[in-house]
């Protein structure tokens with residue numbers, strides 16, 4: 001009787017264990033699946049990471065990087081060339097300025113010469129008018145060579161009725177009849 005009761009207890013325990021196991025089984029299964037999935041994802045991630053790293057290391061330097069390296073190496077030479085270029089340009093600019101200054105000087109000098117020539121030509125024309133007025137005055141007044149005559153006496157014999165003036169500021173000496181009138185400026189003389 002005692003043995004029967006014990007046996008019943010054992011069986012009950014076995015049944016309970018079986019029931020518990022049966023209840024826990026799907027949960028364990030699910031945990032295993034999740035774990036497997038997590039491990040799989042982690043491995044995949046690791047593989048991708050390794051691939052990226054390998055690709056990064058194997059990647060040849062881009063054209064931009066190569067260009068930058070080349071430029072970096074060539075920088076001192078380029079700087080030197082830029083400096084030389086700048087110096088050459090400054091030198092050229094200085095030379096051009098000097099040439100312009102010289103040309104301006106030449107032009108001013110030529111302009112002055114031209115002015116002098118024009119003033120001289122006008123003065124010689126004035127001297128011719130004075131000489132002509134003297135001849136007319138001598139004829140009208142029946143005067144001959146050696147007669148004295150003053151500028152104001154000639155006023156009426158000039159084409160526009162006024163005494164001519166030297167544009168260079170020269171002073172006219174009428175001189176006696178028979179002698180040519182002269183201007184005090186050098187070069188202003190009748191031929």
Ligand SMILES: [Zn+2]
Nearest residue numbers: 123166170188
């Ligand atoms: Zn003159």
